[in-house]
Amino acid sequence: MTKWKSLLGAVLASTSLATAAGAAELRMSWWGGDSRHTATQEALKVCGDKHGHVIKPEFTGWAGHLEKVTTQIAGGTEADIMQINWPWLPLFSANGEGFADLNTLSGTIDLSNWTDAELATTSINGKLNGLPLSTTGRVFFFNKTTFDKAGAALPTTWDELFGAAAQIREKLGTxxxxLNAVDETAALLVSLYTTQISGKDLIDPNSLTVAWSQEELARGIAFYGEMMKAGVVMDRETANAAGNVRLYEKPEWADGHIAGSYEWDSTFFKFSDPLKEGEVLVPVKLLQNADAVAEGVYRKPSMMFSVSKNSQNKEAAAQILNCLLNEKEGIEILGSTRGLPASKAAADQLKAAGAIEPALAEANAIVMAGTGPNVSPLNEHPEVRSIFLDTLEAYAYGQMDAETAAQDIIEGINEAIEEYRS
Incomplete structure (x- = not known):
């Protein structure tokens, strides 16, 4: 039983019947920074005036927001409209009944602005638990300047990356x-490679157990070991010697000594802005070798808007959601404060207005064109991620071999998510 389950307590209150949309008083909660807070409050005022509702804003920073929402949902005091982080779905709606089913409000919300695949990512047992606000995914960013200095081409395969590493280290120094590979990035690189050779996501969507065999995961872990040995990435001891410093804050990143990473497409400018003058960062398609059976894109909703199943004004909440995400007034005000919009209407409007930076659009296009199995939100369950990271670090320090690490990860994750199979 996780601490989130403990905090949620017993069975949540049963769903109340929706009332017809008339003048309603609603509440909406979200987290974010100042720009998101300002834009959302303005959009709620405009959309509320348009549809005849009043919406009380409830916003915080990221820290503590999960705990706040957990407490509210457990007590049945949550807002009518909530911004929900995608990995929280299993915590609040393991059976799909934790939020209002937005399929029942399709007469008010224009769901055609999302693809079936996008809506499937926020659906459980056929119930649409939220509207994806933006779709993000992992993509490679490479410092083209470093590769050019070494006379190495930007890689398109893993083999080419190993070749480029040898050339860069020979020409520029050891x-x-x-490529960067520490902590979460290292774990996701192992996941990427293992998904490519197996064609499966970490979590099987039907059995809710680890889908990879021990042999498949061991190959992915051993591949990480090969990258460290060949100097494609720093070994863990060298990487940890710099302390707990974010990659984009490291001088080795700013001057091109670390010339690439595997990051969320939406963070492009977080990594490009710190580069020294003359250093050029470019997004690159997922690397894979000829033996890959899947490209293995890690694509997910960055977050979603959900409606409380306890709301007395579900139809009114649906009107506000549709205004925020699909109608001109809401789209214009919210802009890209929650990433590149997943709603087709919003994306088209912002592109036409020139409101999306080309580099960000290019990185997102790579993610959206990528193929691979659907990613389970359980991949980012706190205990799942902790088991993966801790075991991978022990492997990187030589405390266990790849086969043992794979077995420990599989057994640990299966135990951590056992409660979701009941």
Whole structure:
């Protein structure tokens, strides 16, 4: 039983019947920074005036927001409209009944602005638990300047990356690395490779157990070991010697000594802005070798808007959601404060207005064109991620071999998510 389950307590209150949309007083909760807070409050005022409702805003920073929402939902005091982080779905709606089913409000919300695949990512047992606000995914960013200095082409395959590493280190020095791989990034690189050779996501959507065999995961972990040994990435001891510093804050990133990483497409400018003058960062398609059976894109909703199943004004909440995400007034005000919009209406409007930076659009296009199995939100369950990271670090320090690490990860994750199979 996780601490989130404990905090939720017993069975949540039963669903109340929706009332017809008339003048309603609603509440909406979200997290974010100042720009998101300002834009959302303005949009709620405009959309409320348009549809004849009053919406009380409830906003915080990221820290503590999960705990706040958990407490509210457990007590039946949550807002009518909530911004929900995608990995929280299993915590609040393991059986699909934790939020209002937005399929029942399709007469008010224009769901055609999302693809079936996008809506499937926020659906459980056929119930649409939220509207994806933006779709994000992992993509490679490479410092083209470093590769050019070494006379190496940007890689398109894993083999080419290993070749580029040898050329860069020969031409520029052994303190240069073409790729970053620590902590979450290292785990996701292992996941990417293992998904490519197996064609499966970490979590099987039907059995809710680890889908990879021990042999498949061991190959992915051993591949990470090969990258460290070949100098494609720093070994863990060298990487940890710099302390707990974010990659984009490291001088080795700013000057091109670390010349690439595997990051969320939406963070492009977070990584490009710190580069020194003359250093050029470009997004690159997922690397894969000829033996790959899947490209393995890690694509997910960054967050979603959900309606409380306890709301007395579901139809009114649906009107506000549709205004925020699909109608001109809401789209214009919210802009890209929650990433590149998943709603087709919003994306088209912002592109036509020139409101999306080309580099960000290019990175997102790579993610959207990628193929692979659907990613389960359980991949980002706190205990799942902790088990993966801790075991991978022990492997990187030589405390266990790849086969043992794979077995420990599989057994640990299966135990951590056992409660979701009941």
């Amino acid at each position: 303190d240069y690395y073409p």
